[in-house]
Amino acid sequence: MEILEMNYINFRNLEDRNIQFSPRFNLFFGKNGQGKTSILEAIYFSATGKSFRTSKNIELIKYNKDKMGSYISYRDLISEKTLSVKSDKKNKEYKYNNKKTSFDEFYGKINVITFIPEDIELIMGSPSFRRSFFDSEIAQSNYDYFKNLKNYNKILKIRNKYLKEKKTKEVIFSIYEEEFIKSASKIILKRIEYVKNISIILNLNYRKLFDDKKELCLKYESFIGEFKGLNLEKIEEKIKVKINELKDQEIKYGYSLVGPQRDDFKFILNNKDAKSYSSQGEKKSIIFSLKLSEIDMVIREKREAPIFLIDDIASYFDSVRKDNIIDYLKKRELQVFISSTSDLNIESKNFRIDKGEIQNGNHECK
Template sequence: MKIKTLTLVHYRNYTKQLIEFSDGINIFLGQNAQGKTNLMEAIYFLSLTKSHRTSHDKEVIQWENDFARLEAVLQKKELIIPISLIVHQKGKKASIGHIEQKKLSHYISYVNVVLFAPEDLSLIKGAPHLRRRFIDMELGQMNTTYLAHLSEYKKIVKQRNSYLKGMQIDPIYFDVLTEELAKHAGALLYYRLQFIQKLEYYAFKITEHISMQQDKLSLVYDTPISIISEDTKESLIEKYLVIYRKNKHKEIEQRLTLYGPHREDFLMYINGKNAQMYASQGQQRTIALSLKLAEIDLFKEITGEYPILLLDDVLSELDDFRQTYLLKSIENKGQTFITTTNLAGIQKHIVQTPKVFNIEEGCVHVNG
């Protein structure tokens, strides 16, 4: 999968910009606050219909304009396909091949991206919602069924919580909501367990390699559900129902849905110790790097294509050894975009010639 061209209209500090990319490594070079990260965000936004920097879509619309438009020409295997996303003050419209998509969930899995940014380094020691978001964003791209279950699950949690805050609870209606909740919770857990298992397979090998066989990484999904290897979606649904029934009065008393994938976590262990508590700063960086590189291989396994990789100001957070490992690892693994203020620091680590773009005050020029 490759982005051949990107067009931005009224997006952040870009009034109108057309950029033609290399199929290999593309570098956005410039000083801070010139628009490098805005370009990265635009690629991410166009792929996933949301920003990694803000939860308010209208913030990407250029000042004193009513909309932002993002367009790209994609190459998926032998196919050349245009896609577009229009962001208005009150919503978004996405198109594939000039055909508007009725549901954004149908569009999201069409372009696969992996973003590695400085905030990803907090994945290990940060709050559980960061790790849940990590799973949802990556697994949602790989599995449209997961994305559909996630959308329905969130709606039911919101509806159930609203109902729990009401004055009176109808036991029959509450049970109906609970059964619907368990149906989607079981499916989400089923797919998350598969994802964590496959991610661990790749991340374990990468961690060993980076640490020169010193560190062993394991991933454990943290849920009140008792998991066995023979579990199916149906058995997990039943297990959630048992928990919901057992804690029905507790949830009614606290007026909140206390159990389910929206409250769960996944834990990382380094040499058998909880990384959140015991990992050194270097080990944290190794784990974050391993997870991101593992995602690339997992995308290839599941979709048959490497994803588009976005490295946004993350190289400066890594030491020279990990920088070298990262840049060597991504060679010949699809299309990559890198932001930097220092070109020399990158060029010494890569063999292939990158396409370099100078970014200055919202204008993009090809270097040389």
């Protein structure tokens, strides 16, 4: 997959522009505070309709303006296509090939993997942060998962409402509960499969790029407990057992104590939880390896490479790690967008960013 060009209007501090990209490396360089992250964010926003920094639309609109918009043309395996988003402070409007479309239709047309310094939160942050990350990663190349997750969240809300109002004896509650169990077990089964597959690739990538003497593994921890060898029906049974176990407490507390919204994911390096035992450098390497593994997962699901955005590479990695990463990326057939404050040893299309203004330029920032 390849983004050919992009247009944006009133996006953060960026001066309105039309940019043509290289199918391989695109480098945005400049000093801090000039708009490097914003340009990557604009690419991400154009491709997915969302930001990787905020869920608040209004923050993306240039100060003192009411609206912003983006447009991109891209090429996938089949043909050239376009996506555009218009947004005011409240609403967004999505278009695919110049026709209005819903967000659900829009999302997932282009697969994007990002690496931003804040990703370290995937190790250090809350379980809900990890869940929403892995959920959206699975969803972006699996439409059934995306739909089911939406459905699940809807039913969960309803279930919680009934629990809160202590209406669990009503017939309708048991109907919802059946749907709840079915939907929950589909989520769990897909997460089990995903983690099993990505964990193998993750270990390979980590060893190849960073440390071939260590073993890295991603572990899924579900509220259902041990899940080895379980199919959909068996997972449903386990959920039913859990519900019976916790029903009284659920009514007491007034919300669901069962369900995949209580699951978590752990990174295990040499049999130890990375959150508590790994060094900063190791954590960064784990997350970068995870991102590379996601690229492989998208290729596996979609038979096509996603685009890859890397923010602030030079300030995040020491020069040895950085060189390893660049060498690795050179060997892959990917369209990559990198921002950096310092020079990188790659052949790339270069864009210099100065106070939101982007100019085609050479490597000159030291």
